[in-house]
Amino acid sequence: MVTLRALLALAHVLLTAAAPTPPETEHRRWADAAFELTTALNCSDAVVTSAARCDRLKLISRQRAAVYLAERPAGTQLVSLLPDGELTAVGDVDAVLVIDPFPDASWGHLVTVFTVERHHKAGKCGPFGGVRLETGECISRAVKTRCLNKLETQYHLDDVAVRCQLNFLPEVRVRPPALPPSGGPANLLTCRPLPGFGLCPRLRPLAETSTLLCDPSSDNHHRCDTTHFVETRCRLFETCDQAVLLSGGWNRLHSDQRSRINMLHMYRMLHHTGFHKHNIKVFFANGHDNTDGSDEAYPRTYLHASAMKLGLRYHLRKMCAEPHCVDSLVVYLNSPAANDGSALLWDADGDGIASHHERYRVSELLSDLESCAARQVLLLVDQSFSGRVVRAIANSPNHANVQVASAGSADEYSWGGEFTRVWSATNHSRACTSHISKSLRSAVFRSHPESASGPEVPPALTLFGAPCDITPALTAAELNKSYRGCQNLPITVWFRGRVGRPAAASLEQLVQEAATRRSRPPEHP
CATH class of the missing domain: 3.40.50.1460 (Rossmann fold)
Incomplete structure (x- = not known):
């Protein structure tokens, strides 16, 4: 005869199995996979960076690397922009994740960028290298759009590194005409202080970085005149x-x-x-x-x-x-x-x-x-x-x-x-x-x-x-x-x-x- 206690225990197991994974656990799993891909690059055929910097990349500490993440709002597509280009198609992916291996370096330093698909269908995970997790997600490396196509057929790997290296955090936005979540910033990418990874950098207050003082392209008054405002x-x-x-x-x-x-x-x-x-x-x-x-x-x-x-x-x-x-x-x-x-x-x-x-x-x-x-x-x-x-x-x-x-x-x-x-x-x-x-x-x-x-x-x-x-x-x-x-x-x-x-x-x-x-x-x- 099944006791009441046994029935309650079975119900708890079923409810636990059906419950969604906590976001922190999910994000940590993605970051762990991305970090392993970052430190497992083949430095003899590196497109991400030069061979010398690739060797240094293998020695980075997980406890020092910073993690950035942007998740796709429901019913939208993503676009990911860089100061010097755009990332390969990220429209339908569920998230964009960035590993910053050198957070102490001035910007213009190497980062590795990945896309996340929660329910990846059978087949190859990502065109530029990736891994399919046991939980079903595909963590795939992202590269600049057409960076390889801009080179001649016979190219030197150092030229590839210059063209394809990602030296800045991407700006991840919802693809127009969709709008970002109500009241949220246009850039969905934020630093995440995940357990086992490095601290997030101290940014300037949001109120100080939300607007441009004297935008020369839109402000038409004397104080913002591009020459008189700077008194020589x-x-x-x-x-x-x-x-x-x-x-x-x-x-x-x-x-x-x-x-x-x-x-x-x-x-x-x-x-x-x-x-x-x-x-x-x-x-x-x-x-x-x-x-x-x-x-x-x-x-x-x-x-x-x-x-x-x-x-x-x-x-x-x-x-x-x-x-x-x-x-x-x-x-x-x-x-x-x-x-x-x-x-x-x-x-x-x-x-x-x-x-x-x-x-x-x-x-x-x-x-x-x-x-x-x-x-x-x-x-x-x-x-x-x-x-x-x-x-x-x-x-x-x-x-x-x-x-x-x-x-x-x-x-x-x-x-x-x-x-x-x-x-x-x-x-x-x-x-x-x-x-x-x-x-x-x-x-x-x-x-x-x-x-x-x-x-x-x-x-x-x-x-x-x-x-x-x-x-x-x-x-x-x-x-x-x-x-x-x-x-x-x-x-x-x-x-x-x-x-x-x-x-x-x-x-x-x-x-x-x-x-x-x-x-x-x-x-x-």
């Missing part, structure tokens, strides 16, 4: 130390607190060193930041959106064309970077794809600093693939007074703000910039910093242009009087420097360059 101070009979900081990110997921901290540390160092607040122009992410306004060493008044590319370039060109406008010019780059070295600015139009006006290319940077009239130019590059900027400057005959230092080589990432911490923590009162560049080799541990100097770069000057190797050393009073901040110039010196200099670049020239670039076929990094 070049006064009569005066020369000043000036700085431009470009930092922040591409969109919310690529704009973490680390980039904000890097920017603040550099700003405070420059201000403490003697750079006047109005001579430090900051182009940061979407232009929003809610730091307490009581902080005097904070660039609130001079904070612009990085999307203001025309304003950034016109400001640099105007300073470099005006004789005696700038004594020491410091340019700091700390943005997500493509593998050609170009910096990604904010996604101003929100389409998820980095167009010409949302990239600051190495060639454009060189054009803006060409034959600069400043006494010295110091270019500090703390972003992935930063060595490409060093090589471009080193091979240029038109940047004789430029000294450049990078966080790594042409094919390396920047890690954890190590490079920025060295420059921002140094007491620059008597430190030679050349000595600091050399010290980076022992102070930066996860990459190989590079540097180069033009033939006209003074061999022994501080960041603000004071001699750093004289005995006895200059006193603080002497530094403040003759070198820090701004100094008055004799009328004869001021006029003498203006003879033979080219006219300042016009805004019309920059607009024409941008129009020419947009008319060309798209370039793929």
Whole structure:
């Protein structure tokens, strides 16, 4: 005879078997499979990345890897966009999952992307390699659309890695005309702190990253004018130390607190060193930041959106064309970077794809600093693939007074703000910039910093242009009087420097360059 207790136990078993799998358990199962596929790549035939980086990928710790996930809302299809392309068809899959093996690296670093089908039919699981789980799901690797087709039949694997490597988080959206879930963001991808995996990065608050301050493509008023909003101070009979900081990110997921901290540390160092607040122009992410306004060493008044590319370039060109406008010019780059070295600015139009006006290319940077009239130019590059900027400057005959230092080589990432911490923590009162560049080799541990100097770069000057190797050393009073901040110039010196200099670049020239670039076929990094 069946007892009541036995019947209750049987009912519990049946109800448990019929209950759906808890989402956390399901997501952990998917992430485990994706991580195993990530570390099991065949490095001799790697399409995902170069063979050298593939070997490093096999050594990553599960406890450090970050996991991102986007699930398809019922009744919709997905589309997955990248700054430099689109992923293979993800329309009907149930989820897109990303493994970030190097969360400490600056953006422009390798991630692996997978699609998830909950009820996969019999047959091959994914065209680019995948695994079918015992629970029925297919976890399949995703690649860029047509990245292999863009290559010749006989291609080198390094070329494949450049074309096909995924260096940014995809933006996963519902395919139009469907709309995202009510009240939700357009990008469905979010970081998930799953057990056994790494912590999620600290992003900037949602309120700070939801809108673009002064969108140059839609705001038509004086404060958002792309040239007047960035006030370039070049006064009569005066020369000043000036700085431009470009930092922040591409969109919310690529704009973490680390980039904000890097920017603040550099700003405070420059201000403490003697750079006047109005001579430090900051182009940061979407232009929003809610730091307490009581902080005097904070660039609130001079904070612009990085999307203001025309304003950034016109400001640099105007300073470099005006004789005696700038004594020491410091340019700091700390943005997500493509593998050609170009910096990604904010996604101003929100389409998820980095167009010409949302990239600051190495060639454009060189054009803006060409034959600069400043006494010295110091270019500090703390972003992935930063060595490409060093090589471009080193091979240029038109940047004789430029000294450049990078966080790594042409094919390396920047890690954890190590490079920025060295420059921002140094007491620059008597430190030679050349000595600091050399010290980076022992102070930066996860990459190989590079540097180069033009033939006209003074061999022994501080960041603000004071001699750093004289005995006895200059006193603080002497530094403040003759070198820090701004100094008055004799009328004869001021006029003498203006003879033979080219006219300042016009805004019309920059607009024409941008129009020419947009008319060309798209370039793929």
